[in-house]
Amino acid sequence: MLASRPLIEFNSVVKNTSKVDVLFGYCYPSTYRAGMTGLALQIIYSTLNAREDTSCERYFRHQTQSPVHSIESNRPLRDNHIIGFTLTYEEDILNLIQMLDLGKIPVVVEDRTDNDPIIVVGGPVVSSNPEPYVDFVDVFAIGEGDIIVHNIVEIVKSSGSRDEAIAAMAEIDGLYVPITKPSSVSHITIADLDALEYPIAQVIPDVDEESKLEPVFGKSFLLEVTRGCGHSCKFCLVGHICQPRRTRSLERLQELVEQGIERTPVNKVSLIGSSLGDLDSLEDLVCWIVTRGVEVSAPSLRADSISKNLLECLVKGGQRTLTIAPETGSLALRKSMGKGITDSDIEMAVKTAESVGYTSLKLYFIIGLPGETQADIDSTVRMIQNIAKNSAMRITASVNPFIPKARTRWEMEPQLTLDALRGTLRYIEDELKSIPRVTLETLDLRSARIQAALSIGGRSLGEVIRTAAVYGGYGGWRRAEKETGIPFLSLASDPDRFRSGIPWAYLKR
Ligand code: SF4
Numbered sequence: 001m002l003a004s005r006p007l008i009e010f011n012s013v014v015k016n017t018s019k020v021d022v023l024f025g026y027c028y029p030s031t032y033r034a035g036m037t038g039l040a041l042q043i044i045y046s047t048l049n050a051r052e053d054t055s056c057e058r059y060f061r062h063q064t065q066s067p068v069h070s071i072e073s074n075r076p077l078r079d080n081h082i083i084g085f086t087l088t089y090e091e092d093i094l095n096l097i098q099m100l101d102l103g104k105i106p107v108v109v110e111d112r113t114d115n116d117p118i119i120v121v122g123g124p125v126v127s128s129n130p131e132p133y134v135d136f137v138d139v140f141a142i143g144e145g146d147i148i149v150h151n152i153v154e155i156v157k158s159s160g161s162r163d164e165a166i167a168a169m170a171e172i173d174g175l176y177v178p179i180t181k182p183s184s185v186s187h188i189t190i191a192d193l194d195a196l197e198y199p200i201a202q203v204i205p206d207v208d209e210e211s212k213l214e215p216v217f218g219k220s221f222l223l224e225v226t227r228g229c230g231h232s233c234k235f236c237l238v239g240h241i242c243q244p245r246r247t248r249s250l251e252r253l254q255e256l257v258e259q260g261i262e263r264t265p266v267n268k269v270s271l272i273g274s275s276l277g278d279l280d281s282l283e284d285l286v287c288w289i290v291t292r293g294v295e296v297s298a299p300s301l302r303a304d305s306i307s308k309n310l311l312e313c314l315v316k317g318g319q320r321t322l323t324i325a326p327e328t329g330s331l332a333l334r335k336s337m338g339k340g341i342t343d344s345d346i347e348m349a350v351k352t353a354e355s356v357g358y359t360s361l362k363l364y365f366i367i368g369l370p371g372e373t374q375a376d377i378d379s380t381v382r383m384i385q386n387i388a389k390n391s392a393m394r395i396t397a398s399v400n401p402f403i404p405k406a407r408t409r410w411e412m413e414p415q416l417t418l419d420a421l422r423g424t425l426r427y428i429e430d431e432l433k434s435i436p437r438v439t440l441e442t443l444d445l446r447s448a449r450i451q452a453a454l455s456i457g458g459r460s461l462g463e464v465i466r467t468a469a470v471y472g473g474y475g476g477w478r479r480a481e482k483e484t485g486i487p488f489l490s491l492a493s494d495p496d497r498f499r500s501g502i503p504w505a506y507l508k509r
Contacts, residue, residue, distance in 0.1 A: 007032075007064070007071060007213070008206040010265050013045075014072045015055040021157050024048050024056040025070065025080035025117070029087065029095035032063035036205060037216040039224055039272050040086045040123065043146055046199035054153055058203075061095040063213060068103035077103035078117060081156050084149070086123040090454035091447060093133060094476065096121070097469040100136070107466070108135055109179065114162045118169075120152060125454075127187065127241055129406035131503040132454050134178040135462035139169050141176075142507060143188030143241075144227070146196055148174050184508045187241065193227060194252045201263040217270040217297060221260040225253060225285070226273035231302075233327070233339045234409040235366065238274040241407050243509075250281040257289060268295035268318070277305020287313040299323060303341045303349040308356060315357040322353040325364035329383030330376035333369060337410075343383070350387055360394040361387070367424045368402040368416035377424055381431040388435045395438045399428055401448040404492060405455050406504045415452045415492035421445050446474050452492035458503035464488045 017023060026044055028035025035041055041058070048056035057070035059077055068077040077083065077099065085096050097107050100119070106112045109119075122141030126133060130140045141148055151172050159165035170177035174188030190196055202221060207213045228242035248256075257269055269289050276282055276298050287309065289296045296317035303324045311322070326346050328334055334341065350361060365380050384397050401421050404413050416424075425442060432438050454461065467480035481488045491497055 009071070010204045010206060011201040011263070012058075012072050012203050013049040013056070015049070017055055017073075017075075020055045021053040022055075022082065022153050023075070023080040024054055024153065025059055025075070025077055025083045026056055027059045027061075027077075027083060027085045027096070027099055029061050029085055029092040029099060030089070032060040032205075032213050033215060034088075035060050035086075036203070036213075038086065038088065039199075039222045040088075040145070042199040042202045042222060044084065044086075044149055045203065046201070047146065047197055048149065048153065050197070051150075051153065053157065059099065061092075061099055067099050078105050080117050082152060083117045083119050084152075085119070085121045087121055087125040087133075088123050090125050090451045093136075093454070093465055094469045094472060097136060097465065098472070101469075107469075109138055112138070112162075116162065118156065118162060118165060124237055124241070127507075128237055129455060129457075129504040129507075130176060130178075131459045132457045132461035132465060134459050135466065137178070138166055139175055139177050141174060141188075142185055143174050144190050145188075146190055148172070148188055151175070182506065184506050186508050189243075190227070191246075193224070193246050193248045198224070198256055200256070200259045202260070204264060204266060217299065218268060219266045220268035220270040220295075220297070221257070221264045221266050222272050223253065223256060223260065223269050224248070224272045225276055225282070226278050229275040230278045231275065231338065231340065232409070234337045235327075235369070235402060235405070237405045237408060239338075240405075240409070242274070245275065245278050247279045250284055253285055254288060257292070257294070261292070261294060267293075268297065271296065271298045275302060275305075276300070277302045283307055283310040283313065286310060286317065290317045300325065301349075303345040306349045306352060308352050311353055311358065312356045320358055321360045321362055322349065322358045323362040323364070324349055326383060327364065327366050328369060328372070328376055329365075329379035329381065330372075331379075333372060333376045333379075336371060337369065346383070347387075347390075350391055350393075354391050354393055358393060360396070361391070362396045362398065363387070365397060365399045366402050367399055367428070368421055370402070370410055370413040377427065381428055384432060384438060385435065388438050393437075396441060397432070397438060398441050399425065400443045401445065401452075403448055403452045403455060406502075407507065411456065411502075412498065414495070414497075415449070417490070417493050418445060418449060421448070444474075446477075446489075449489050449492065450474075450477055453488050455492070456497065456503075457488075457491055458500065460486060461488065 057072040120139045121137045122145045155168045169175045170180040173186045176185040226247045228245040229239045230245040232239040300323040464480045468476040
């Protein structure tokens with residue numbers, strides 16, 4: 001979809017390119033809305049443009065005038081020295097390849113020459129398992145990219161050729177250059193969040209609230225409160241690859257809010273962090289933001305980190321939907337996955353939310369978990385029914401299939417077959433359909449199968465990806481499976497899938 005009128009944004013940066021040394025194209029291989037919702041974009045954009053020697057401009061696959069001309073100055077994608085992608089969802093690899101192809105950049109590493117940009121990819125997908133994508137990527141950034149992105153720029157600035165730059169990147173911790181075949185690659189973690197530079201003047205689109213370009217959290221200042229998580233649920237990627245849990249101090253967070261609201265034209269703060277409750281001073285922070293006359297939202301909270309005062313302040317700050325993730329209605333299964341919240345934590349959270357003025361509830365569940373029985377599925381149904389019976393809030397139950405992720409403790413566990421997943425979903429739908437206030441939503445099962453295969457697959461999947469990118473969409477993956485003869489869509493259920501070893505075994509902490 002093309003934007004109908006030229007996009008106006010606050011805080012975007014256009015530099016005179018004759019006065020900089022390095023041109024960096026930051027690409028988000030999906031919609032403008034999705035890319036502008038993420039903090040990664042704001043961090044990379046801000047930190048690179050703070051350098052006098054670098055111009056960073058943005059590209060999105062969808063919802064812009066062109067996926068291969070920058071938002072800021074219409075700069076052609078291939079004019080950049082470095083093209084950096086964040087890959088947040090596995091399936092977006094097709095968009096990434098299409099952007100390269102449309103930008104006249106050879107899609108396959110070995111076809112690139114000294115005149116082509118260097119393609120760097122980071123983000124949770126490749127930090128977990130880069131192997132399916134090695135055919136297309138010159139350099140992977142494994143782990144947190146805040147500082148390493150400066151190493152990349154410095155290397156490009158001082159190198160005489162593209163090959164020399166890529167070879168130099170292979171020597172840097174946290175950068176993985178597949179053509180050099182390293183025996184191990186380390187994962188970069190930033191130790192001290194307080195000491196880290198932070199994007200204060202964030203880019204905000206000047207669009208209506210109803211616009212499809214409006215970021216998911218609305219027009220808000222994104223405030224990263226925590227990184228990683230103090231828990232380590234066996235299925236959860238964040239709980240494994242973003243260790244250890246780190247938090248910013250209350251003083252630093254208050255300073256960032258004050259500066260951020262001054263430099264970013266919004267009246268809302270969205271708290272970012274996979275486990276916000278890990279911040280001891282969360283309640284103080286939220287209530288302090290409200291006293292500044294600014295709205296605040298906490299996208300998701302652990303049920304055992306909720307207090308009445310915290311929720312009261314969030315309601316005063318404009319939040320009306322509480323999002324929590326019981327994962328399963330079965331206490332035993334919840335315990336076995338390491339999610340230490342109890343049924344009474346969940347009941348109390350719901351009760352408290354309703355008593356202070358929340359009007360809707362979003363609950364996340366996973367089906368097809370290792371060891372799951374019919375009794376566990378019944379417990380999930382019962383939990384949703386009981387919550388609906390005891391509360392007047394609107395309830396959205398998001399029920400999604402288990403996707404085994406590389407580098408988690410459940411990385412070797414299989415995904416249920418498509419038929420089994422369909423059966424479970426149909427059963428849950430039937431059991432809940434008579435409850436009018438409950439809406440059931442789920443990830444497309446085809447998408448769950450694709451994500452699982454790419455999560456645990458190896459480099460042989462490059463052929464499947466290349467073929468799927470030619471056709472695009474779900475149909476593309478099906479045709480790719482047929483044409484390559486690689487049983488891709490059922491890979492994560494195949495008992496023999498690791499017969500040649502674990503593809504990501506070289507990634508080290
Ligand atoms: S508490 Fe949430 S973020 Fe932390 S490991 Fe568990 S699921 Fe992941």
